[in-house]
Amino acid sequence: MLKKILFGLLHSAGYYFRYTSVLHHPSKKVMAGSQLLYFGEEERAFLEQSAASFNYSIDYSLGYRQKEQYLVRLQQAVLLGNSGAVVQEGRVVVESVFDVSRLAKSPAFKTPALLLPRYKKGLYTSILHLPWARNNNYHWFFDCLPRLYFVLQAVQEPIRIIMRRDLPAYQLQTLQFILADYPQAQVVFIGKHEKWEVEEFILPSFLSNAQSGFLPQSVNQWLRHKIWSGYGVQPSGNKRRIYISRANAQTRRVLNESELLPVLAKYGFEVVRAEELSYQQQVQLFFEAEAIVAPHGAGLTNLLFSEQCKVLEFHPANLIKTHYFLLCKGLGFDYTAVVGSVGDKQENYKVDVQQVEKWLEKV
Template identity: 70%
Template sequence: MLKKAFFGLLHTLGYHSRYTSVLHHPGKRSLRPSYVLDFDDAEKAFLEDSARSFNYAIDYSLGYRQKELYLVRLQDVQLLGNSGALVLDGKVVVESVGEVSRLAKSDAFKEVSLLLPKKRVGRYTSVLFLPWADHNNYHWFFDCLSRLYLVLEHIQEPIQVIMRRDMAPYQLETMHFVLKGYPQASVSYIGKHEKWQVEEFVLPSFVANAQSGFLPREIANWLRKKVWHGYGVQPNMAKRRIYISRANAKTRRVLNELELLPLLGRYGVEVVRAEELTYQQQVQLFFESEAVMAPHGAGLTNLLFSEQCQVLEFHPANLIKTHYFLLCKALGFRYSAVIGTTGDKLENYTVPVQEVEAWLKDIGV
């Protein structure tokens, strides 16, 4: 009795210490089976370098499996407004927060917060993924919006998409862009300190894997076209070459960037600071770019909106991340990497200028 009361108090405070899975739930509907990507020798070598830099915690050189895509219809579940996590019979649904390794980092497990209960009748879905997608465009597009494709293309009945009003403006904008053309869908806004008990919930699987921007081509194209159309992207015959600078960032800065600037100028490469642009301007810029250079960072998420381009990404030797290599793989873009020195405690590092110049020569003037 005391144990039940204890867990009841924790649940009232928005904290759940146990989890459950719905992978074998009777309401699950498989939409597309998993499959494995093929890599050539050069790609495998890059993936091996990445795996080594992370002590083989993730090793895609052994094979990258695009996960199964599915929907699960659930009855009488709670959605937590502070995290987007689902709770079924007092336990957090693993598939609503991505994977088991993220559970301990989710507000559903680590944050005690009074959440006001509200009942909601009808059919709902949500792709909230907090705190990761909070003002982070990588997680927003790959872990949130991409999942809506599964719902909107396969659920014809009326359905309400649960969203937070306090998300970044570009997130609210792009959410409405993807909903256009789907009259069955509308938006309902939940507060950070609310938890909704919903009559029926449709849970979409996550599409992207950890450290991966890979999306199946039909989902990537759907998302690209929705955002292009929503922001009114205009074709431009004069293609651009850009370098995304992190000079104003706190982490992952290129310490010898000043050495690169004269070289970039000789090859007609513009230096861009994404934080100085509106999101519409960022989308337009990447759409126009035929070559993109940048240190690893969320700014490269906008490669999703390039029409066609070549990519050079910088990495510190001890943190070689695969997110945008796999995005380029999905989009058919030519991807290259330059590996710099070992990063310091803020992941700052220097890059070999001669390798950058060799890549610029290779792509031509």
């Protein structure tokens, strides 16, 4: 009895330290099977280099499996407004927070916070994923929005999508683009300090893997066309060459960018700082790009909206990330990496300008 009272007090404070899984839930409906990706020799060498920089905690050089996609229909599920996690019988459903490692890292499960209970009748779902996607376009477009694909295909009955009122403008806007053709879906807003117990909840699986922008072709084409259409993207006949600068960023800056810029200009590249553009302008810009050079960073998320382009990405030698290599793999884009010097505490580093120019000559 004492343990039950203790758990009740902890749960009323929004603190859940146990988790459960719904992978074998009787209502689980597989929407698409798993998929293996195969890599060439140069691709495997890059993936091995990346794995070594992470002490092999993630090693896609040994093989990459796109997870199966599924929907699980839960009864009397609780959704936490401070994180988007789903709770059943006092335990966090690990598939609602991506995986165990993110569950362990999330401050939403380490910091008690009063969450006021609300009971809601009807059918609900959610793609909230906090704090990861609070204002991060990478996590929004790869961890969140793709989860709606199978929900909207499979569910014809009225369904409410639980989101937060403090969504950044581009997130609310692109969510509306996605839902425009699905009259059965309606967005409802949960407060940061609320938890909703809903009569029925459809839990959609995450489609993405860690450090990967790879999406199944049907999903990435659906997402691309929805965003293109929503923003009114039009072919201009003007193919552009773009360098995405992080000169104003606090981390992952190219320290010898001043040496690099004249070389890029010689090959027709214009310098762009994504933070200076509206999201519609970013999508239109990437749609028109035939070649993109950039240090690793969230700005490369917009590769998702390129019609077709060649990509050169910079990495510090001690932190080589595979997000956009795998995104390009899914889109069929030509991808090359340049690995620079070892990064400092802010992950700033230098790149070999001659190595960059060799790639530019080929382009």
